[in-house]
Amino acid sequence: MLSINNLTKLYKGSEKGIKNLTLDLVKGDICAFIGMNGAGKTTSIKSIVGIHGFDQGDIELDGVSIKKNPQEFKQMVGYSPDTPVLYGNMTGYSYLELIGSIYQIDNATINEQLNTLLKKLNFGSAIHELISTYSHGMKQRLVLISILMHNPKLIILDEPFVGLDPNATYFLQEEMKKRAAEGSIVLYSTHVLEVAEKLCNKVVMIHNGEVVVNDTMINLLSESSLSEKFRSITAHE
Amino acid sequence: MTNFYTLTRTELVEAAKEFKFIWLTLFFVILGLTQPLITKYMDVILENVGGADGITIDPNRPVPSSAEVLLSTISGQFNQIGLIILIISLMGLIAADRNSGMQDFILTRPVSLRSYLVSKLAGHWIISMFSISIGAVVSYVYTIFLFGSFSFSNFVLFLLLYSLWILFVVSLAILISTFVKSPILIAVTTIAASIFFILIKGFNHLLFQLSPGGILNLAENQLLSVHDLNYFSIATCLAFISLNLSWASRNLKKA
Incomplete structure (x- = not known):
């Protein structure tokens, strides 16, 4: 279970950031993280994966706190940033070996995983x-x-479909469903609301650093489409 | 520990692919080579380049000892021009990771900040000492060939102690990189701070004991065959290295 309690991270000299984010996700959840540009999605994601420290609150995954035990927490997380950051001088295979080594995955498992994923x-x-x-x-x-190799319990993806061809997009959607069915939690930020409606069972909308919607997709869609809800929240902007 | 080895190996492999081992080594080899040659053949050089008008070289000047030549190579060349180039080569060691997003990549993995910083320290220290050692050995060979023999064990002891100073300089560059974002500013600040630590050790005995630069005197003493292993200087230098890393770790945690 992913439990985020009162997460607050504000940038120095600015009111921008994230205020009192509280969110519980359980095994099997696929949650869309939606908001306008600058709403606080990436700040939240960067706090959850350990890039940013935060001012208040805590984040726990299966009872492991990122504050108290960051390495054990990160061992269970797979994170894909919006812009891929890689060592350009390495081959793809050497890069995956490096990742395998950091997560202490043995070579046999790496090769087995790679055969399937490649x-x-x-x-x-x-x-x-x-x-x-x-x-x-x-x-x-x-x-x-690289983020799926160690079978993470929490998969966090920041704008994952940007730049992917239709085959890779299909693969990723199927993989998200498969991993969730196997017990992982998937949290991803997106602007593609139509895909989120079909893929996710939970939705969180964030506006000006505050959570304005935190609901199941079924409940939300019973009132309006995701797109209509988003427009109504951000209409005054 | 495994992550420390993995990250250090990655640093070394990346440096090899960027030819850093080659150009930095060539630079120190040239530095190491020029000092004994210039000292020995200054009059011949001046005659041949035609710039000797008005300059008289005393034909009876004393021939410097091999220890003096080695000392002027290390204090004069390696620790001035060499140090500046070395620090310039270190200016991107954290800044480049931060600007490219590589730091984020590492911090989202199960890698402790300490492993990350210590791997940076170890990787860049190994690269620096590889280049400096080859340059110093070339200088040593030329010096004993031109000026007479010098104890190899003293030379090795010098290098070992000098490597502690380099370890301190790398740790200083790491610390400053966590305060300052601009690589140029990192280089300038690290050079200024290193010079500061070299200068203050000469003010009085207390500052000598408390400055990490004191290790340089200890190293140079090995070239002068003064066998004074001042353990306090070694401890001070190690304490500063540890302090730099802890402070850098704290800064990254707060970021």
Whole structure:
């Protein structure tokens, strides 16, 4: 279970950030994290994955606090940023070996995982080429493989569909469903509301750093579409 | 510990792919080579470049000892021009990670801040000492060839103690990188702080004992065959390195 309690992170000299975010997600949840640009989505995500410290509150995953035990917490998380950051001088395979080594995954498991994931993402022999030669979409796919290798309990994706081709997009959606069915929690930020409606069972909308919607998708859709709800909240902007 | 090895290895592999081992080593080899050659052949050089008008070189000037030549190579060349270039090569060690997002990549993995910082320290210390050691050995060979023998064990002891000073300089660059974002400003501040620590050790005995620069005197004493292993200087230097890393870790945690 992911439990976020009163998470507050404000930037120095600014009111921007996130205020009192409280959110509980259980195994099997796929939650869309929605908001306008600058609403606080990335700040929240960066706090949850341990990039930012935060001013107040705590985040726990299966009872492990990121404040008290950050390494154990991060061992259970797979995070894909909005822009893939990779070592350009490495081959894709060396990069995945590096990630495997950081998560202390043995070589047999790495190879087993790679066989499956590389096939699904049509990587082919490109995995042995330098990352600097990859397109944006290939880099994005490499990051996806790297965050799934250690079977994380919490998968966090920041704008994951940007730059992916239709096949990779399909793979990612199916993989999110599969991982959730196997007991992982998936939290992702997106502006593609139609996909979120079909994919997610929970939705959180954030506006000016505050949570304005935290509900199940079924409840929300019984009142209006996600798009209508979003427009009504942000109408005065 | 595994993550420390993994990250250090990554630093070394990345440095190798960027040819840092090669250009930094070439630089220190040239530095190490020039001082003994210039000292020995100054009159010949001046004659041949035609710039000797009005300059008289005393033909009876004393020939410097090999220890003096080695000392002027290290204090004069390595610890001035060499130090500046070395620090410039270190200015991106945290800043580049931060600007490229690589720091975020590492901090979202189960890697402690300490492992991250210590791997940076170890990786860049190994690269620096690899280059400096080769440059120093070249200088040593030329010096004993041109000016007579010098104890190799003293030379090795010098290098070991000098490597502690380099470890301190790398840790200082890491600390300053957590305060300042601009790589140029990081380099300038680190150079200024290093010079400060070198200068204050000469003010009085207390400052000498309390400055990490005191380790330089200890190292140079090995070249002068003064066998004074002042453990307090070693302890001071190690304490400063530890302090720099702890402070840097605290800064990154707050960021």
